[in-house]
Amino acid sequence: MNNSHIIDILDNAPLSELTETQLASMRTHIETCSSCARSYESAVLTSHVMHARVAVEIEPSPFFATTVLARIREQQPENTPVMLRLWRSASYLVSSLAITTAALAVLSFVVPGPAIGSSEPATTAYSAESVILGDEEDLSYEQVLSTIYAEEEESK
Amino acid sequence: MVEEAAQEVFMKAYTQLGSYEGRGSLEGWLTKIATNTCLNMVRGAKRRPEQIVSELTENENEWLDEKLAIAANEDHRSAERDLIAADLADRVLGVLSPEDRLALTMIDGDDATIKEVAEMTGWSESKVKVRAFRARRRVREAMEKLIGGKKEQELHLKSAGEL
Numbered sequence: 001m002n003n004s005h006i007i008d009i010l011d012n013a014p015l016s017e018l019t020e021t022q023l024a025s026m027r028t029h030i031e032t033c034s035s036c037a038r039s040y041e042s043a044v045l046t047s048h049v050m051h052a053r054v055a056v057e058i059e060p061s062p063f064f065a066t067t068v069l070a071r072i073r074e075q076q077p078e079n080t081p082v083m084l085r086l087w088r089s090a091s092y093l094v095s096s097l098a099i100t101t102a103a104l105a106v107l108s109f110v111v112p113g114p115a116i117g118s119s120e121p122a123t124t125a126y127s128a129e130s131v132i133l134g135d136e137e138d139l140s141y142e143q144v145l146s147t148i149y150a151e152e153e154e155s156k
Numbered sequence: 157m158v159e160e161a162a163q164e165v166f167m168k169a170y171t172q173l174g175s176y177e178g179r180g181s182l183e184g185w186l187t188k189i190a191t192n193t194c195l196n197m198v199r200g201a202k203r204r205p206e207q208i209v210s211e212l213t214e215n216e217n218e219w220l221d222e223k224l225a226i227a228a229n230e231d232h233r234s235a236e237r238d239l240i241a242a243d244l245a246d247r248v249l250g251v252l253s254p255e256d257r258l259a260l261t262m263i264d265g266d267d268a269t270i271k272e273v274a275e276m277t278g279w280s281e282s283k284v285k286v287r288a289f290r291a292r293r294r295v296r297e298a299m300e301k302l303i304g305g306k307k308e309q310e311l312h313l314k315s316a317g318e319l
Binding site: 007016043050052054055061075 | 158166237238241242245249260263265266292300
């Protein structure tokens with residue numbers, strides 16, 4: 001067995017997976033080959049440290065669960081859809097705009113404003129005198145009557 | 157770093173639970189998340205190669221002495237000794253790339269099969285095999301260097317004492 005051979009066996013598989021026959025022939029070989037003996041020794045130690053490393057159990061800190069839960073809570077807003085996040089931030093602005101628009105609509109269409117043309121149009125446009133004297137030729141019969149009666153009521 | 161990784165795995169599992177389609181086992185799905193998270197963290201961590209195999213601490217020296225003395229055949233362990241050995245393992249594993257390190261830790265440390273590692277990482281079995289082979293060789297060489305350095309130092313101290 002040459003040096004290269006033993007090294008290939010050592011590197012090809014974990015030491016724990018080598019067969020008894022392989023191990024026996026390696027042990028025989030290293031008795032006469034110092035270079036291979038060093039390699040074998042190192043392989044054995046490496047196998048030990050690797051197993052020891054995995055065997056070490058690390059206890060979590062007492063705040064582990066709290067920290068994880070806090071991080072989950074922190075991340076939750078980041079996971080919500082973009083549109084939902086946008087709506088949440090803009091909802092106050094949109095609601096206030098909607099309320100203002102509704103208020104303006106109510107004021108414009110529902111609440112009656114000062115009625116245009118309802119306040120004495122006849123009296124301001126024509127006088128009873130001009131109507132009686134026939135100066136206003138375009139007036140209808142109803143307009144003549146309303147103008148005359150309106151002035152009479154005012155004088156009372 | 158371990159706790160940080162564990163936190164990250166929990167976070168990812170929680171946020172990505174919706175993506176679990178139930179095709180494989182939940183354990184396998186979680187293992188995959190854990191594997192990828194740890195691999196990314198190791199990739200992101202700063203490596204300090206100068207510290208890897210330069211000097212042994214006193215504890216590591218003692219551990220090596222003990223192991224060399226008992227021919228490393230018995231399975232005599234203690235939690236404290238395991239911690240020292242784990243530190244030493246971290247040092248020698250520092251010579252490896254994160255991917256090779258993962259393959260070696262799983263196969264040689266955790267006794268996982270090549271197929272299992274391939275499933276966990278998403279690599280092909282031949283890739284896992286090559287990575288493990290390469291990693292084993294490099295780590296063994298690093299260990300050889302450590303032992304060689306230690307023996308040389310002892311020899312030096314011994315000859316100085318004789319003078």
